[in-house]
Amino acid sequence: MKSAALIGNPNTGKTSLFNILTSSYEYVGNWSGVTVEKKVGQLRNKSGFITDLPGIYSLHPLSKDEGVATNYLLTESPSVIVNIVDASQLERNLYLTVQLLEYGKPVIIGLNMIDVAKARGIKVLPEVMASRLRAEVVPLIARTGEGNQQLLMCMDKVGSPSAPAPQEVLLLDYGRTLEEAVKALIPILEKSHSLQGCPASKRWLALQLLEENSVVTQSLTPAELENIASITARCAQQLNKEGIKESVPELIRSVRTSFIQALCNEAVDRSEQKPHNLTEKIDAIVAHPLLGIPIFLLFMFMMFQLTFDWLGNPLSDLLDSFISGPLSQGVSLGLDAVGASSFTRSLVIDGVIAGVGGVLVFLPQIFILFLMISFIEDSGYMARITLLTDRLLEKVGLNGKAIIPFILGFGCNVPAIMASRSIEQPKERTLTMLLVPLMSCSARLPVYALFAGIFFTRYQAFVVLGLYVLGILLALILAKLFSSVLFKDKPSFFVVELPPYRMPQSVTLLRSTWEKGKGFLRKAGTFILGGSVIIWLLTYCGPSGISVSMDESFLAKLGGLFASILAPLGFGTWQSGASLVTGFMAKEIVVSTMNIIYHVSDSGGLQQQISTAFTPLQGLSFMTFVLLYTPCLATVGVLRKETASWRWTLFSIGYSLLLAYFIALIVYQGGLLLGFS
Structure with missing residues (x-):
């Protein structure tokens, strides 16, 4: 049976979709990290299991719950990754998408909240996204269940005899110096005993090491880390000689961000975009610095x-x-x-x-x-x-x-x-x-x-x-x-996303109350x-x-x-x-x-x-x-x-x-x- 991983940013409707796909109920909220550990459910069509991972912004963990997702990708081997993105906040969501596409497993992109995007005057072209990202893109409205059957069909095709040619891994060009560092790291990763069972591509692992992903580095031995640190230091020195002031992680982020911006310029039509007036009007009162408390x-x-x-x-x-x-x-x-x-x-x-x-x-x-x-x-x-x-x-x-x-x-x-x-x-x-x-x-x-x-x-x-x-x-x-x-x-930082106000669905509200009360x-x-x-x-x-x-x-x-x-x-x-x-x-x-x-x-x-x-x-x-x-x-x-x-x-x-x-x-x-x- 197939195993799927459900991954996305917070507030993209990921867990709502999980409930629909599995005919089960898991907790739904509107803040980062509501799903604090992975949850597994059997797909409604009995074709396999799907794992709901915490809402994260990237695979570089900032909090304990975000580390759950990265650790899952290091230790598990999902047949397919289902990445849920918010159509109304596409540019921000796609950073995680790029990281997943580099991972080396088939990725299906669930383009959720197309109704919200439409209400804001934002038009997203799924076919353009699919072409540039080399992945299946399925429009969804998770709250109502629209598009979930098409998503299940796409998941079923992965690995089946009727499936199309294997999906190409997204390969971004990070520049000569960074690419040489990646090539130098791959032999170390191939010989690493601690990462022998890791299903991820060695290129993905190398990029995560260059990004200083703590979940990946803690899996390696001191000798391996010393070699990796040496390669990373040489890469940073070479970049400095070339007049690039960005650090290695910053340069990787910059390349991905440029790719995402170019993609959104092609795939997103904002000519009729309008502000979310209702949310702004409510926030002017309930989120007021003096009146809010x-x-x-x-x-x-x-x-x-x-x-x-x-x-x-x-x-x-x-x-x-x-x-x-x-x-x-x-x-x-x-x-x-x-x-x-x-x-x-x-x-x-x-x-x-x-x-x-x-x-x-x-x-x-x-x-x-x-x-x-x-x-x-x-x-x-x-x-x-x-x-x-x-x-x-x-x-x-x-x-x-x-x-x-x-x-x-x-x-x-x-x-x-x-x-x-x-x-x-x-x-x-x-x-x-x-x-x-x-x-x-x-x-x-x-x-x-x-x-x-x-x-x-x-x-x-x-x-x-x-x-x-x-x-x-x-x-x-x-x-x-x-x-x-x-x-x-210690220095502190605070990141929170303010989702638009929504009138809770009665079924969801009653289910949430029952889950707490039972x-x-x-x-x-x-x-x-x-x-x-x-x-x-x-x-x-x-x-x-x-x-x-x-x-x-x-x-x-x-x-x-x-x-x-x-x-x-x-x-x-x-x-x-x-x-x-x-x-x-x-x-x-x-x-x-x-x-x-x-x-x-x-x-x-x-x-x-x-x-x-x-x-x-x-x-x-x-x-x-x-x-x-x-x-x-x-x-x-x-x-x-x-x-x-x-x-x-x-x-x-x-x-x-x-x-x-x-x-x-x-x-x-x-x-x-x-x-x-």
Whole structure:
């Protein structure tokens, strides 16, 4: 079966096409590096598999995710490369195309967004492109699926008996001096043991070495690198003698750019081009240097109003009435009918339904939040947020791209940390990963909804928004501190593309929301279910035996170990301590634990118990601690994987615990000093 590689610049519709070609769904966004690692899907016509690689501007990697694409081309051997280009931004997209055509494998160029180009008055001539590039060019509209059948047919022809003559490799003339350097490098590459299995042409590898591609150079031995450095140095000296002031990589880029400009002059008719007026008009308001941030904060407030007051709470109440009413009663009757023991009955009703059901009642609010985040991403607004925040983030040692993992962290910290791969500089990437856990993920939302709904009913959206903003502010302060103390200052750069605004397609929006939300459901069926059973067993058993009173249970003993430590924060009870300890598995389990501890079957009963056990000030202190304290188990795991360091992982756990304690202490003790009880 054939294997294909799908490669293109960010925002060219590459992943949308992947979803159509494979009848599957992968995440779609509007910023560089949304696909942080390769994803493989079977083609719809069952003729082979296609690999979706990260959106990149060139094969010279600037960030960790871009290195994935270059490494794939060094180690894999695709039958065909499908290069997706944006017809409305052709000149910029073709730089990567030239590099792929030099690679030595058949290339099919998907000329996407021809509708966008037409709307802007840009006419692209596919036949001219095909002639100059010596490759198949297929016009596409990935969002609607137009042209995908023709693309599949072209892919099928590669390597088949009916296929035309093999595609010629694009050979640009880089000048006598550079060409001599290429010829001198090829024998070294042919003898290299580390590159023997590399499917790329030796000319392509030589050009990548002259461009100083770090992914290629790290595959070679020190002796080979020494020989290559000698050839490159001689080439640079010769260029200098010839009066060429450009470096070797700059000269290679210059030759390719000249070729692309000449091609676009022939293949693109811009005589009727017009600006994208709608995007410019919207940007004049939402991307305004002064108005942009307030508009973003207003949008966030509206998002929380919708999540809680306007739509989320009524839907959660309906779900709660179903779980605590018909579902619980039906299960109870079923257990009675089969003659279940008191142990089994207590396990199912007090453990599983109380624990899992107590979290599931917040499912509508979580899905609404995910829907709004998906809208921000798919509309093109996310890229504007990175631009607006870049100046602020640069002052604290980050860049604008850090806001993407931060916002994704509102959904789940795990994919947010993985999204940090799109940040070019290692220092900024590590900093971002360490700070992402301060973002309020959806797992904390049930805790906020519970406590804010009890103590701050009229101002629920304001309180929750305040917690989200607090997490961001603390992340900025710590970014400045960490970048000054733990990391040496290094030069930074920020590259972001501003795609045109698009009204997200309803199907894409719903799929994106479901992909985010199903992770929460999966967790409910695994972590939360398992955790609820374990927590119930800890309440059922104690040092003196089984079926003990709650205050004599193992859970009470465990929570009691931390009660005195938590007392200055306002919630020095074993119930609070036990909830926070079990919350390390998953933050949702904080609510599950409270449901089990207080023996309640619905959110109304739990709210009554919480209102008795906490004051409003204590509740605010507890929410603040939950916002900041140690990341959940899954987040710790992905931190270890992405940083490749236990030192940074343990540092993240340690600083977040200290920060949570310090800020909660200020909230509670400061509130007491101000006269709040």
